[in-house]
Amino acid sequence: MGRCAKECRLANVCFELLLTDHPPQNINRLANSPAASCFVVAPLCWRSSVRNMTKEYTGKCLCGEVQYTADGPPIVVAQCHCEECRRLSGTGHTVGAMFVLDAVSVSGKLSEFSYSSDIGSEVTKVFCASCGSPIYGKNTRLPDHLTLSLGTMDDARGLEVEVVIFERDKPHWDQLGEDVVSFATQPD
Numbered sequence: 309m310g311r312c313a314k315e316c317r318l319a320n321v322c323f324e325l326l327l328t329d330h331p332p333q334n335i336n337r338l339a340n341s342p343a344a345s346c347f348v349v350a351p352l353c354w355r356s357s358v359r360n361m362t363k364e365y366t367g368k369c370l371c372g373e374v375q376y377t378a379d380g381p382p383i384v385v386a387q388c389h390c391e392e393c394r395r396l397s398g399t400g401h402t403v404g405a406m407f408v409l410d411a412v413s414v415s416g417k418l419s420e421f422s423y424s425s426d427i428g429s430e431v432t433k434v435f436c437a438s439c440g441s442p443i444y445g446k447n448t449r450l451p452d453h454l455t456l457s458l459g460t461m462d463d464a465r466g467l468e469v470e471v472v473i474f475e476r477d478k479p480h481w482d483q484l485g486e487d488v489v490s491f492a493t494q495p496d
């Protein structure tokens with residue numbers, strides 16, 4: 309394991325090999341290799357090396373009480389089919405954009421709910437206290453980060469799902485695109 313030469317924000321798990329200029333389709337092809345645990349991070353490195361354009365994203369809940377701004381680009385956009393995300397969303401998956409904590413500011417009254425993940429980290433889901441829209445999630449596994457619910461964003465143009473996790477738990481009635489890196493659960 310090398311460190312990411314391009315200083316991606318999750319640098320400590322990056323392979324030098326994957327930092328060059330692999331387009332996403334090559335990353336897909338390599339997803340079954342022993343280095344699979346690096347694949348979530350590798351597209352991020354690749355992304356951060358080509359997406360230097362910064363953009364401010366804004367969003368709000370259903371009732372409008374909670375609003376946020378986030379300085380992008382996000383680190384990654386991920387779709388999760390885990391049971392908790394399914395119940396949280398009331399549908400087959402959540403889609404979230406991960407940012408460093410400092411890049412996001414949120415206003416309005418929030419409520420939260422925490423639980424333990426499979427690997428023992430604590431996950432906290434944060435909602436609008438009035439209308440219940442899921443605004444963001446946090447995980448003690450990556451303490452300086454949060455993941456905004458993409459559906460609350462006002463304009464998510466330019467963002468796409470880059471990785472699917474907990475594909476194992478996907479209900480049969482939820483469709484999945486073909487050209488996406490997916491993991492049965494999550495990478496180590």
Ligand SMILES: [Zn+2]
Nearest residue numbers: 369371436439
């Ligand atoms: Zn609300």
Ligand SMILES: [Zn+2]
Nearest residue numbers: 388389390393
């Ligand atoms: Zn999930």
